[in-house]
Amino acid sequence: MDSNSSRGKRTSLQPQRAAGRQRVEELLEAASDLMAERGYEATTMAEIAARAGAKIGSLYRFFPNKEAVADALVQRHIAILEDEYEALAKRAATLSPDALADVLIELLVTLHPRVKSLSALMEARTDKTEIRDRARGHAIAGIAAALRVCAPGLDEALARDIAAVVLNTMKVLRSMLAKDAPTTPGGPDELRRMHRLYLTDRLQPFRRTSDGITDAEP
Structure with missing residues (x-):
């Protein structure tokens, strides 16, 4: 049985001590880096341990198999999304x-390295549709909540529609910056400008004025 084979249905060990929690974070970070670089299938448990500077026994102590590592990474990425979008709504x-609009672009830049293996995990798993829907759902709900805080007169359905457009714009910009989509040297800046103009146009009518009435209200 190789290092990537399933070893039963044992669950991951949840460490109680700070040193154990730190070791788990290091192992998950190493796994995330490798899976983002090489893909889920090509990554082995031995490579994860080596990248983290840990013994293979230490990895198996916390995670019985690679699937358990992947489960933990998915949960970790979803938690990061939830925390970041909650903080965005407060700002x-x-x-x-x-x-x-600029903060959303900044969020894209800061979030991507922290959830870099999510795409690789989704492509490799049988439940990838469920994971993708969860990730997109959190993103749309989080962006929509921030839009409604910024523009309180915006109704929930329209906020989600605008959030879907914003999310796709952010993805296109990320692809342009990574040279994965056709672009020019000034293309990303033009997309940022379009992003600002779009949000200003859609949100400004629903902003509260000094008397508490939204601009969209009669």
């Missing part, structure tokens, strides 16, 4: 629409 109350 949105102090932001103008164009400033919020």
Whole structure:
């Protein structure tokens, strides 16, 4: 039985001590790096341990097999998304629409390295549709919540529609920056400008004025 084979249905060990929790974080970070670089299938348990500077026995102590590592990574990535979008909603109350547009782009830049293996995990797993739907659902709900904080008169359905457009714009920009999509040297900046103009156009009518009435209200 090789290092990637399933070893029963044993669950991952949840360490109680700080040193154990730190070791798990190091192992998961190493696994995330490798899976982002090489893909889920090509990554082995031995490579994860080596990248983390740990003994293979230490890895198996916390994770019985590679599938358990993947499960932990998915949960970790979803938790990161939830935390970041919750923080975004709190910031949105102090932001103008164009400033919020820039913060969303900044969020894209900071989030991607932290959840870099999510795409590889989704492609390799049998439940990839469920994982993708969960990740997209968290992203759309999180962006929509921030939009409604910035523009309180915005109804939930429209906020989710705008959030879907914003999410796709962010993905295109990421692809352009990574040279995975056709672009030019000034293309990303033009997309950022379009992103700001779009959000300002859609949110400004629903912003609260000094008397508490939204611009969209009669």
